[in-house]
Amino acid sequence: MIKLEHVDKAYRDHHALDDVTVTFDEHKTTVILGPSGAGKSTLLRSLNLLERPQSGTLTIDDLTVDYGANLTNKEILAVRRKMAMVFQSWNLFPHLTILQNITEGPIHVLKQDPVKAKQRAHELLQKVGLDNTADRFPGQLSGGQQQRISICRALAMDPAYILFDEPTSALDPELEAQVLRVLQQLANDGDSLIVVTHNMEFARRVADKIVFVEDGQVDFTGTADDFFNHPTPRIKEFLAAMEF
Amino acid sequence: MWDIIKSSTPEILWAGIKYTIPIAIISFAIGLVLAVITALIRISRPQGKSKPLWGGVRAVFSFYVWLFRSTPLLVQLFIVFFGLPNVGIQFDAWTAGIITFSLNTGAYASETIRGALLSIPESQWDAAYSIGMTYRQALFRIVFPQALRVALPPLSNSFIGLVKDTSLASSITIVEMFMVSQQIASNNYQPLLMYSIVAAIYALFCTILSILQHYLEKWTSRYVDALGE
Numbered sequence: 508m509i510k511l512e513h514v515d516k517a518y519r520d521h522h523a524l525d526d527v528t529v530t531f532d533e534h535k536t537t538v539i540l541g542p543s544g545a546g547k548s549t550l551l552r553s554l555n556l557l558e559r560p561q562s563g564t565l566t567i568d569d570l571t572v573d574y575g576a577n578l579t580n581k582e583i584l585a586v587r588r589k590m591a592m593v594f595q596s597w598n599l600f601p602h603l604t605i606l607q608n609i610t611e612g613p614i615h616v617l618k619q620d621p622v623k624a625k626q627r628a629h630e631l632l633q634k635v636g637l638d639n640t641a642d643r644f645p646g647q648l649s650g651g652q653q654q655r656i657s658i659c660r661a662l663a664m665d666p667a668y669i670l671f672d673e674p675t676s677a678l679d680p681e682l683e684a685q686v687l688r689v690l691q692q693l694a695n696d697g698d699s700l701i702v703v704t705h706n707m708e709f710a711r712r713v714a715d716k717i718v719f720v721e722d723g724q725v726d727f728t729g730t731a732d733d734f735f736n737h738p739t740p741r742i743k744e745f746l747a748a749m750e751f
Numbered sequence: 752m753w754d755i756i757k758s759s760t761p762e763i764l765w766a767g768i769k770y771t772i773p774i775a776i777i778s779f780a781i782g783l784v785l786a787v788i789t790a791l792i793r794i795s796r797p798q799g800k801s802k803p804l805w806g807g808v809r810a811v812f813s814f815y816v817w818l819f820r821s822t823p824l825l826v827q828l829f830i831v832f833f834g835l836p837n838v839g840i841q842f843d844a845w846t847a848g849i850i851t852f853s854l855n856t857g858a859y860a861s862e863t864i865r866g867a868l869l870s871i872p873e874s875q876w877d878a879a880y881s882i883g884m885t886y887r888q889a890l891f892r893i894v895f896p897q898a899l900r901v902a903l904p905p906l907s908n909s910f911i912g913l914v915k916d917t918s919l920a921s922s923i924t925i926v927e928m929f930m931v932s933q934q935i936a937s938n939n940y941q942p943l944l945m946y947s948i949v950a951a952i953y954a955l956f957c958t959i960l961s962i963l964q965h966y967l968e969k970w971t972s973r974y975v976d977a978l979g980e
Binding site: 555556557577580584587588591592594596598599600601602603611612615616617643644645646647660661664670 | 874882977
């Protein structure tokens with residue numbers, strides 16, 4: 508389980524996270540929702556220390572770090588090796604082939620045997636229907652294909668948790684569906700997913716838990732059923748604004 | 752005339768192989784290392800206790816870049832070879848040449864590398880860190896190969912410039928190509944011919960380097976070129 512306690516993060520005069528306390532369960536899909544600029548991505552990026560809050564604690568299973576302390580490289584790497592991330596603009600490494608993108612972490616970070624790493628990469632590519640792209644470069648693929656590759660890159664690290672930062676925001680509806688199907692498959696397989704998204708249908712169908720963030724604060728945590736079928740007045744307003 | 756060309760060209764060419772090329776290659780190699788270190792220090796933004804100390808180090812390297820970009824190479828050569836002995840620091844001509852050319856190249860190339868590194872989106876660092884890479888892994892495996900593609904044309908320019916600038920080494924008594932051609936011209940009274948020969952040899956060296964640059968650019972840009980396939 509991941510636990511954030513009393514986390515604060517401010518950018519000059521803007522409070523991105525304000526005394527946030529929230530948990531994310533293992534083998535569950537947690538979806539983080541909220542209006543734009545609410546602090547969802549900051550919250551997600553604080554989990555793998557791409558953002559460094561000024562105070563609060565992060566506990567991942569048996570590992571606890573104090574955001575306010577001067578963290579050592581060892582502590583930062585220990586946190587990052589427990590999770591992998593899929594970005595909004597996929598952020599594949601453009602100078603590496605698809606296969607190299609997926610095996611880069613396993614070979615050079617996890618020190619896996621290159622033959623085994625490549626074998627696993629091909630398995631993952633098959634799983635997302637893109638094994639024929641192994642020797643191509645990211646720029647030669649569509650956005651949807653690149654996002655599925657970036658999911659493979661994350662899975663190849665065998666992380667305890669996978670973080671998704673608006674994984675379909677930059678895709679057109681057809682490509683979005685391809686990516687969401689992969690996410691749903693991962694959720695069905697029991698992977699631990701933490702997903703920031705604006706896609707309400709995905710949240711409704713896949714989320715085990717929903718965290719609603721607004722103005723840097725967690726306003727709601729609960730099941731998708733509670734969120735969509737028994738909303739608070741503010742959530743009702745938010746859901747209404749998301750519809751035509 | 753052909754007899755003069757045939758007799759003097761090998762001598763000038765040999766000086767090029769013995770001095771011009773080694774000075775250029777060694778100085779460029781040292782200059783590149785210096786440039787990478789300088790660029791990395793100048794783009795670093797450390798936090799916490801080491802911030803004031805790091806600020807001081809950055810100021811020293813910024814001063815170095817300013818100094819060597821703001822003064823002529825010939826003056827730098829004279830200061831190192833003829834000036835420093837006044838304060839008890841003495842180098843032979845070869846060492847003084849290598850030191851000066853390296854420092855000069857390092858200052859210019861550091862700006863090229865700094866610009867190239869800053870041109871790589873922050874998201875590439877994020878992606879590298881997200882799969883557990885250390886700073887060094889992210890830098891050398893992800894960011895640097897991409898920055899190299901950006902930096903290669905201006906760095907090649909710097910190297911070609913350096914090959915030609917080595918002719919200034921003659922002013923501190925290094926018997927490189929240009930000095931050999933001067934010596935021959937003073938004996939046979941054929942300055943036009945001698946300086947034309949040395950110009951042709953410089954042009955030959957630089958043409959070979961331009962061809963190498965072309966292939967290196969193709970290699971570092973292969974992932975971009977693949978987009979058109």
